[in-house]
Amino acid sequence: MTLIATQSLTKTYGGRIxxxxxxxxxxxxxxxxxVGANGAGKSTLIKILLGLLAPxxxxxxxxxxDPTTDPxxxxxxxxxxxxxxxxxxxxxxxxxxxxxxxMSGLPRTAARERASEALxxxxxxxxxxxxxGGYSTGMKQRVxxxxxxxxxxxxxxxxxxxxxxxxxxxxxxxxxxxxIGTEFGISVLVCSHLLGEVERICDTLVAIDxxxxxRAGPIAAMTSATDVLAVEVSEGTESLADxxxxxxxxxxxxxxxxxxxxxxxxxxxxxxxxxxxxxxxxHRLDQRRHRVAELFAPREPTHV
Amino acid sequence: MSEPxxxxxxxxxxxxxxPRLGRRQVFGALWLHGLRTIFGLGRSAKAKIFPWLVxxxxxLVAAGLTAVRSQTGQVVMxxxxxxxxMSWLVIFFAAVAAPELVSRDLRSGVLPLYFSRPLPRxxxxxxxxxxLATGLWLxxxxxxxxxxxxxxxxxxxxxxxxxxxxxxxxxxxxxxxLWAVVFASVGLLVASLTGKRAFAAGGVVAVFLMTxxxxxxxxxxxxxxxxxxxxxxxxxxxxQGVGLFTLGDQMAPAGAADEMIGDFGPVxxxxxxxxxxxxxxxxxxxxRKVAAR
Numbered sequence: 001m002t003l004i005a006t007q008s009l010t011k012t013y014g015g016r017i018x019x020x021x022x023x024x025x026x027x028x029x030x031x032x033x034x035v036g037a038n039g040a041g042k043s044t045l046i047k048i049l050l051g052l053l054a055p056x057x058x059x060x061x062x063x064x065x066d067p068t069t070d071p072x073x074x075x076x077x078x079x080x081x082x083x084x085x086x087x088x089x090x091x092x093x094x095x096x097x098x099x100x101x102x103m104s105g106l107p108r109t110a111a112r113e114r115a116s117e118a119l120x121x122x123x124x125x126x127x128x129x130x131x132x133g134g135y136s137t138g139m140k141q142r143v144x145x146x147x148x149x150x151x152x153x154x155x156x157x158x159x160x161x162x163x164x165x166x167x168x169x170x171x172x173x174x175x176x177x178x179x180i181g182t183e184f185g186i187s188v189l190v191c192s193h194l195l196g197e198v199e200r201i202c203d204t205l206v207a208i209d210x211x212x213x214x215r216a217g218p219i220a221a222m223t224s225a226t227d228v229l230a231v232e233v234s235e236g237t238e239s240l241a242d243x244x245x246x247x248x249x250x251x252x253x254x255x256x257x258x259x260x261x262x263x264x265x266x267x268x269x270x271x272x273x274x275x276x277x278x279x280x281x282x283h284r285l286d287q288r289r290h291r292v293a294e295l296f297a298p299r300e301p302t303h304v
Numbered sequence: 305m306s307e308p309x310x311x312x313x314x315x316x317x318x319x320x321x322x323p324r325l326g327r328r329q330v331f332g333a334l335w336l337h338g339l340r341t342i343f344g345l346g347r348s349a350k351a352k353i354f355p356w357l358v359x360x361x362x363x364l365v366a367a368g369l370t371a372v373r374s375q376t377g378q379v380v381m382x383x384x385x386x387x388x389x390m391s392w393l394v395i396f397f398a399a400v401a402a403p404e405l406v407s408r409d410l411r412s413g414v415l416p417l418y419f420s421r422p423l424p425r426x427x428x429x430x431x432x433x434x435x436l437a438t439g440l441w442l443x444x445x446x447x448x449x450x451x452x453x454x455x456x457x458x459x460x461x462x463x464x465x466x467x468x469x470x471x472x473x474x475x476x477x478x479x480x481x482l483w484a485v486v487f488a489s490v491g492l493l494v495a496s497l498t499g500k501r502a503f504a505a506g507g508v509v510a511v512f513l514m515t516x517x518x519x520x521x522x523x524x525x526x527x528x529x530x531x532x533x534x535x536x537x538x539x540x541x542x543x544q545g546v547g548l549f550t551l552g553d554q555m556a557p558a559g560a561a562d563e564m565i566g567d568f569g570p571v572x573x574x575x576x577x578x579x580x581x582x583x584x585x586x587x588x589x590x591x592r593k594v595a596a597r
Contacts, residue, residue, distance in 0.1 A: 050420050053596060072422040076324065080420035088412040090348065102333045103421045105324040114320060121317060147417060152320035184317040 001064060003029045003155065003187050004049065009058035011044050011211075019044040021211040023058070031181035033198030033205045033219075034191045041211040042191045043083065046157050049189075050080060063154055076105065079148030083159040083191075086144060089133030093119055093143045096132065097150050104151035111150070118146040121184075122176060138169040145176065149186075156180065156188045162197060174201050227262040230254075231271055232284040243274045262287065330423050331431050338435025342401040351404075358397045359443065362390055366447030370454030383448050383476020384551050387483055390447075391540050394440055395512050398487045401439060402495035403504035405432045411499035415594060425595040429496070429587050437481075437488035444480035448473060479547055486576060489583035490539050496590050512540055532566035536575050545572035 004027050011020040020041045036042050047053040049062050051071025060067060067074040087096065094115055101111035119128045122142040127135075132143060141161060148156055161177060162170040178201040181188045192198045199205065199219060207214040215222070233240055241258055244251045247270055252259045260271060268285075275282050325333075343359075344352035369380050381389060409415055419425050452473045459465030494511055495504040515538035522534035535541035547555045549569030565572060 047596075052419060072327075072424070075420055076422045078420070080416070082413075082416045082420075084413055086413045086417050088408060088414055095346070099337060100417055100421070102337075103330060103418060103423060105326070105330055105422065106320070107323060107325060108333075110320070110322050117318065151324075151421075180317075185319075 001029070002026050002061070003032070003063065004189070005061045006045075007059045009045075009048065009060055010056050011041075011048060011053065012056045019211050020048075020055070020208075023208065023211065023213050025206055025213055025216045027204050027206065027216065029187040030204055031178065031202040032187070032189045033195075033202035034189055034208070035195045035198055035205065036193065036208040036214075038193055040193075040208050042193075042208065043159060044211075045208070046080070046159055046189075046191065049157060050075060050078065076151075077154045079151065079153035079156045079186075081144045081148045081156070081158045081161060083163060085140070087132045087135075087140055090131055092130055093124055093128040093132055093135070093139075093146070097128075097143065097147045100147045101150040106151060114150050114152070115146070118149040119143070121149065121180075122146045123172075137164045138166075138172070141165060141169075141173060142176075145173075149180070153186060156186055157191075158188060159191045160193070161190060162192065162194070170197065177201055227287055229260045229262050229267060229271065230284065230286055231258040231260060231275075231282075232256055233275065234281040234283050236278060236280040239278055240274060240280055243278060244271065247274065257284075327423065327427065331427050334423070334428065334431040335435050335438070338405055338432050339438055341404055342435065342439035354400050355397070358393055359446070362393060362443060362447045363450060365390070366450040367454075370451050370458075373451075374454060374458040382555070383451065383473055384479045384547055384555050386448060386451065387444050387476065387480045388544060388547070388555070390444060391483065391543075394443060394483060394487055395509060395540070397443060398436065398440060398491040399505040399508040401436055402488075402491040402508055403501040405436055406492060406496045407499050407501045407504040410496070410594070411501075419595045425591050426588050429492075429591045430584075433488055433492050433584065433587065436492055437484045439484075440487055441481050441484035444483060445477050448476050448480060475551055479551060482546060482576065483543055485580055486539055486543050489580045489587070493583045493587050493590070496587060512538065515539065516541070528566070532564070532568050533571065535565060536572065539579065542572060542575055542579065545569075546576050549573060 005025070007024050009020055009023040010018075012018045023041075023045070034042055034045070044053065048055050048060055049067060051067035051074055054068055062074050063077055065074045065077075091099075094112075097115035097118060098111045101115050102108065106114060116128065119125075119142075122145050124139065124142055124146065127139065132140065135143070141164075145158070145161065148158070158177065162173050165173060174197060177188055177190055180186050181201070190198050190202060195207075203219055204217065205219045205222060206216040231240070237253075237256060237258065241251055241253060244258065244260060249260050249267070249270065260267060262268075271285065272282075340346050343355045366386065369386065372378070372380055409418075415428075418428055452469060455469045456466045459469060461468075490511060491508045494507045498504050498507070518537040519534050519541045522537055523531050525531065525534075535545040544555070545565050545568075548565050549572050
């Protein structure tokens with residue numbers, strides 16, 4: 001079954017600002033990364049998927065249901081984690097998640113049990129009885145994730161789940177999302193403006209920009225089999241390219257940067273050897289971590 | 305590796321297969337949650353102080369009235385007059401309770417968590433409104449019940465006396481219900497406009513406070529028609545006008561009702577209905593906008 005399908009989906013605000021433009025995409029269950037810069041239309045898409053915004057044109061289906069005509073049925077099976085602060089500071093996490101579980105239609109006891117289960121799964125134990133106001137950002141993000149899980153949805157919509165977290169917190173959150181998508185058997189749509197983050201955990205990638213679809217597909221098909229090394233020399237780029245080509249390395253040019261697929265550790269030695277032989281000033285030699293980035297924006301290579 | 309018995313195993317994520325309740329039960333759960341919030345139940349001790357102080361005062365007044373009545377045999381205040389006399393306390397109570405119900409949620413940004421769930425956005429506003437109306441009605445109706453019990457036990461006419469007293473109580477409870485509905489709809493609408501609880505509370509009091517002088521001015525203008533319609537200008541006097549129209553002698557000495565509202569009784573009833581309807585419509589519109597953000 002198709003998890004999410006849109007057809008020529010368009011959303012304009014007041015007839016002038018275009019948030020989504022003729023977006024047609026279909027994704028299968030799994031972990032889906034939705035990437036795009038801030039303002040690309042990610043949050044608008046999520047609100048349409050939840051039936052909170054009506055599209056200006058086109059069609060949309062979530063879990064085989066139409067959120068424009070039957071939003072309650074969609075929302076019953078979807079969990080949503082918003083981007084911004086959404087937690088009343090004076091309630092404890094357990095109280096809040098229990099209450100929101102009841103709002104999803106769980107009976108009182110079931111809501112309480114599932115709330116503590118959900119909080120345990122996201123890694124909150126005894127602290128769940130303390131007021132949320134005293135929590136760290138990481139803990140708050142976990143509570144937001146727990147409330148999206150409490151009613152056992154079939155699909156989670158996560159809007160920038162790593163927002164405001166430090167690097168370790170980001171890794172934890174991504175690992176948690178990955179676990180939900182694989183072990184829990186719940187499909188996840190993760191929104192992020194950081195491609196490098198979501199490409200680590202998702203199986204499908206959807207990239208949008210300015211409300212338009214840039215690219216969508218399984219991540220395995222998008223990333224080449226090998227990683228890429230980026231080489232930059234201050235001068236003599238041409239001769240280095242020729243030399244590397246002579247060494248049977250499939251080198252490609254990208255502005256002043258040479259891109260060489262990383263077959264194994266020997267590739268490093270070959271490149272360094274070539275640079276040393278030609279006596280060129282090596283400016284940069286690094287492994288591209290944002291592999292997929294080049295697929296979306298080949299003119300603006302990103303360096304870490 | 306052998307594991308000792310009695311260890312709690314991590315059984316992993318469990319899918320939920322139990323029942324999922326429908327819209328009515330969810331609405332009921334939200335209503336009950338709101339009602340508990342109003343009285344500070346399930347919240348900090350600080351949140352309980354004000355509601356229970358007000359409850360203490362109104363109950364004390366009711367008990368005092370009952371005691372005086374049983375000693376002297378004189379009815380100092382009818383049930384409806386009691387509701388009128390307590391109106392300022394009810395206003396303050398509503399001014400504190402309404403922001404607790406809606407402004408807090410606006411400020412903390414929790415609303416997207418509600419609106420991403422099956423319950424329709426109108427249900428959120430209506431459940432909160434019903435909770436506030438119920439709370440205000442309990443605040444007035446509870447002490448009225450105390451007065452009734454006191455009178456019923458002290459009556460010297462047996463069951464007939466109890467029955468007569470009951471027929472006095474029921475209109476009083478309905479009148480208290482009118483107070484509750486009008487104050488709840490005006491108060492909740494004002495509070496839903498801001499996420500700052502202090503502003504919301506001030507706004508609610510201001511609506512009632514600022515409109516009272518208008519009534520005063522209108523009622524001394526040299527036109528009898530304007531005088532008789534003056535009570536329409538403020539929500540609290542509007543309620544009193546409806547009371548004068550429907551309850552008559554329970555509200556004021558004979559003839560006084562005629563003096564104050566003349567033949568405009570139905571206008572007052574219509575005014576009250578329109579006011580509540582307008583407030584509810586605006587409240588629903590307001591949450592339509594909030595939900596789409």
